[in-house]
Amino acid sequence: MKKTHIPKLDEFLGGGIPAGSSILFCAVPGVECEAFGYQILNGVIEDGYNGFIFTNVTEPHNIIYEFNRYGWDLNKYLKEGKAFFVDGSSNFIGIPPMGKYSIDELSQIEEVVLKAIDDVSDGVGVINNISTLIDYLEDDKIIEIINKWNECARVNNTILVYIFTKWDYKPELVDAVKSTVDSVVSLTSIEERVIIGQGFMVTSASWLHPKNSMVLYFVLQPGGVKIYIPKILVTGPYNAGKSSFVELISEESVSVDRMALEKFPTTIAMDIGHVDHNGFVADIFGTPGQERFDLMLDVLAKEAVGAFILVDSSAPQTFGRAKEMINKTQSEAIPKIIVANKQDLPGAMSPEKIREAMKLDKDIPIIPTIVSENNGVEMALDTLLKILYGD
Amino acid sequence: MVIKMIPCIESGIPGFEELTRSNGGTGGIPENTATLVYGPAKTGKSIFGNQFTYQGLLSGEPCLYITTDKGLKQFETSMNEFQWPIERYLEDNSLYVIDTISDVSKGKLPKSKTVVQSYINNPTDIMVKVGSGVHYIYRNNPRFRSVIDSATTLLAYNDNMLIIRVLKAYLMRVNEAGGTPIILYTENSADRIVETMLKSLVDNIIRLDGKELVVEAMKGIGKRSSPYLITDKGIEL
Numbered sequence: 001m002k003k004t005h006i007p008k009l010d011e012f013l014g015g016g017i018p019a020g021s022s023i024l025f026c027a028v029p030g031v032e033c034e035a036f037g038y039q040i041l042n043g044v045i046e047d048g049y050n051g052f053i054f055t056n057v058t059e060p061h062n063i064i065y066e067f068n069r070y071g072w073d074l075n076k077y078l079k080e081g082k083a084f085f086v087d088g089s090s091n092f093i094g095i096p097p098m099g100k101y102s103i104d105e106l107s108q109i110e111e112v113v114l115k116a117i118d119d120v121s122d123g124v125g126v127i128n129n130i131s132t133l134i135d136y137l138e139d140d141k142i143i144e145i146i147n148k149w150n151e152c153a154r155v156n157n158t159i160l161v162y163i164f165t166k167w168d169y170k171p172e173l174v175d176a177v178k179s180t181v182d183s184v185v186s187l188t189s190i191e192e193r194v195i196i197g198q199g200f201m202v203t204s205a206s207w208l209h210p211k212n213s214m215v216l217y218f219v220l221q222p223g224g225v226k227i228y229i230p231k232i233l234v235t236g237p238y239n240a241g242k243s244s245f246v247e248l249i250s251e252e253s254v255s256v257d258r259m260a261l262e263k264f265p266t267t268i269a270m271d272i273g274h275v276d277h278n279g280f281v282a283d284i285f286g287t288p289g290q291e292r293f294d295l296m297l298d299v300l301a302k303e304a305v306g307a308f309i310l311v312d313s314s315a316p317q318t319f320g321r322a323k324e325m326i327n328k329t330q331s332e333a334i335p336k337i338i339v340a341n342k343q344d345l346p347g348a349m350s351p352e353k354i355r356e357a358m359k360l361d362k363d364i365p366i367i368p369t370i371v372s373e374n375n376g377v378e379m380a381l382d383t384l385l386k387i388l389y390g391d
Numbered sequence: 392m393v394i395k396m397i398p399c400i401e402s403g404i405p406g407f408e409e410l411t412r413s414n415g416g417t418g419g420i421p422e423n424t425a426t427l428v429y430g431p432a433k434t435g436k437s438i439f440g441n442q443f444t445y446q447g448l449l450s451g452e453p454c455l456y457i458t459t460d461k462g463l464k465q466f467e468t469s470m471n472e473f474q475w476p477i478e479r480y481l482e483d484n485s486l487y488v489i490d491t492i493s494d495v496s497k498g499k500l501p502k503s504k505t506v507v508q509s510y511i512n513n514p515t516d517i518m519v520k521v522g523s524g525v526h527y528i529y530r531n532n533p534r535f536r537s538v539i540d541s542a543t544t545l546l547a548y549n550d551n552m553l554i555i556r557v558l559k560a561y562l563m564r565v566n567e568a569g570g571t572p573i574i575l576y577t578e579n580s581a582d583r584i585v586e587t588m589l590k591s592l593v594d595n596i597i598r599l600d601g602k603e604l605v606v607e608a609m610k611g612i613g614k615r616s617s618p619y620l621i622t623d624k625g626i627e628l
Contacts, residue, residue, distance in 0.1 A: 029560040030522035057513040135550035167556035
């Protein structure tokens with residue numbers, strides 16, 4: 001088993017990738033995928049093994065430059081003989097090739113990469129990018145070549161990492177490519193009108209049943225692939241049930257509160273929770289409802305990607321305050337839902353009446369709940385996550 | 392009968408609005424549609440793209456400019472030739488340039504955080520940069536423009552079908568975000584079939600032949616044409 005050195009991914013893969021296996025990073029166009037291959041190569045070499053990069057998308061010196069930007073010294077590994085290139089790019093654009101092997105005719109690809117795999121027994125080979133191969137070779141030929149490479153890798157205990165951008169190819173071809181490898185990691189964009197994030201998910205692995213979780217990430221230069229935990233805000237007027245709501249949706253939560261009038265607790269700084277629901281993770285920040293703590297709202301709301309606005313359905317006199325808090329946390333601009341709490345109290349207004357009273361846009365969902373009975377809470381959570389992450 | 396007007400944005404080309412005006416509308420390039428500007432070499436296609444870009448910047452609409460023919464330096468020079476200085480817009484980050492041709496690997500640093508490097512033969516990387524560029528621009532102003540100068544070079548360096556896919560993804564991304572994209576392309580530089588596919592990706596088609604500008608297709612209007620000249624102010628109809 002070799003570590004991928006990509007946060008969370010090793011955990012999902014049961015510790016890493018078994019020697020001799022293949023892994024495909026399958027990305028939708030516009031999602032950063034090359035960094036995954038480069039990060040694995042860098043980590044495996046740091047662990048004391050050798051590796052190569054086959055490139056048909058850019059010249060080796062550009063890849064060295066990209067490595068530098070990530071803060072990894074590929075040049076040193078090249079000099080020490082721990083890494084080498086299979087240059088499948090330079091000859092095609094008429095510049096001198098660089099690397100241990102180079103390709104000047106498409107028919108050589110299969111053999112040359114087989115040699116490279118042989119050279120890095122127990123190590124790793126990164127194939128960047130399958131898409132370019134698809135565009136230059138026949139579909140059947142691609143599958144045949146990948147199968148041969150995987151076979152050779154198995155014999156040599158070499159891990160093969162394939163980078164694949166899923167342009168609008170025929171679905172049968174994409175499925176065929178996926179079926180050639182031991183594990184598939186899907187990289188997608190998470191969209192709220194335009195990209196708000198990128199996520200990865202292990203969709204298959206022959207050596208275990210992968211956890212069905214989507215992890216948000218971004219790629220830093222320097223730094224490489226980093227996990228991103230989005231922040232979701234819970235706000236609303238005093239005594240609307242925010243702390244209880246945070247507590248219910250979180251695996252663990254902490255509330256900074258004190259006893260109001262020495263009778264019941266009220267939040268004086270914030271509630272913090274961490275939610276892990278249907279494979280999505282997020283940090284939850286609850287704001288206090290009392291006006292004297294409004295100076296904190298701005299700080300707590302910073303960089304939130306979504307918001308729950310809690311209201312006491314039986315207290316229409318607080319709706320104005322709820323609108324004010326939406327404004328003060330700048331939640332107008334982010335996806336949000338209204339949690340219409342305390343539906344069990346006498347005089348509780350229906351969601352539609354609340355929409356009317358608060359003059360809310362019809363696109364903002366209003367979910368009726370009774371937080372004290374854990375009624376409707378999951379639906380509220382599902383609704384917001386669906387808006388944020390899509391289906 | 393109620394005639395629904397199609398909102399247009401100013402092209403920046405003197406005479407173009409008059410040429411494309413219909414039903415009392417303003418004329419110009421229909422907002423949030425995709426346009427292909429094509430024609431033989433040296434007929435002013437890049438100038439068209441540059442004029443369109445500069446007009447947007449003047450009106451406060453940011454622009455995502457993907458250059459595959461000239462590096463940033465040459466792009467700046469060619470803009471300066473017509474007195475369309477872009478330095479200010481690079482500084483205030485309203486002009487976002489994806490430079491796929493300059494070689495920055497030798498240590499030359501980009502001069503602005505909105506000048507990013509990509510590689511002509513790496514469409515995957517170009518699309519990643521387009522994604523982050525659109526996201527950056529869209530946050531600042533949902534009305535924006537985008538230009539690819541040109542599809543010709545992308546086609547020359549990559550498999551044609553791949554580039555058709557890339558352009559499709561590009562147009563989708565810009566359109567989704569509310570932008571108005573233009574693709575420039577030199578006629579006959581790729582197969583006929585590729586050219587047909589290219590035309591099928593867009594809403595509007597404009598051809599320049601050195602003497603005449605022909606609007607071959609445009610949302611809301613029929614075929615129109617006008618003679619043009621290239622002066623020190625750019626293209627003028």
